[in-house]
Amino acid sequence: MFVELIATVFAGIGAAGLVMVLNLMTGRRLPKWLMPVAAGAGMIGMTISNEYTWFGRTAERLPDGVEIAMTVDEQSWLRPWTQVAPYTKRFVAVDVANLRRNATQPDQRMVDLYFFGRWSPVNQTPMLMDCAGARSAVLIDGAVFAADGSVSDADWQAMPGDDPILTMVCET
Template sequence: MFIELIATVFAGLACAGIAMFLNTITGKRLPKWILPVAAGLGMLGMTISNEYTWFDRTAETLPEGITIAMTVDEQSWGRPWTQLWPYTKRFVAVDTATAQTNENLPDQRLADLYFFGRWSPVNLAAMLFDCTGGRSALLIDGATFATDGTVTDADWQQMPAGDPILKLVCET
């Protein structure tokens, strides 16, 4: 975030410098307000660019075996251009390389999910999926495994048909 702030400030300075150069070569005929407007437009442009390129930059750094399962695009009236071109603000990635199965329960999969957000820290959650039943259980406090591999005290939630996370986990 700090690097993006520095880049935004430098974009403003660069645009103001271009405006100063244009003002000089036109014999100082440009209005005085052109410098702050150019700086503001440069900073706004850099901010917009960072918003739209965040997902691609983050996705490129994911290690092998981590697959993006779902993205969440955002539109905001405070950013009117997003009404035409929404940008990806959040996404969920599944660690398919370390997903586990139990031979006693072949229709269940255990996988780690990573939740990424534009201005949020990455969150990790272990989740159990029932591929046949189309449901999932977040493995947090209270869920324990029996000796045969079944999970006790799991809070199973029905997932919508065609859920991209369930589909990805159950196909791998």
């Protein structure tokens, strides 16, 4: 976030510098208000660029075995350019490289999900997926594993059969 702030400030300085050079080349005939307007436009342009490139930059840095299962695009009237082209604000990644199975429970898989947000810290959640039952349970509070691998006290939630996370985990 700090690097993006510095980049935005320098984009404004650079845009104002270009107008200053153009003003010198035209014999100081450009209006005085053009330099601050160019600085503001440069900063807004850099902010928009950062919004649209965040997802690609973040996805590039994911380690091997962590795959993106779902993205959430956003449109906002406060950002009118998103009405034309929405940007990715959040996404969910699945750590398929460390997917765990139990031979006694072949339809269940345990994975770590990572929730990324544009201005949010990354959240990790261990989740148990039941592929045959199309359901999932977060393994944070109260889930206890028995000797045969079954889970008691899990809060199972039904999932649609075409859920991208369930599909990715169950096909792996």
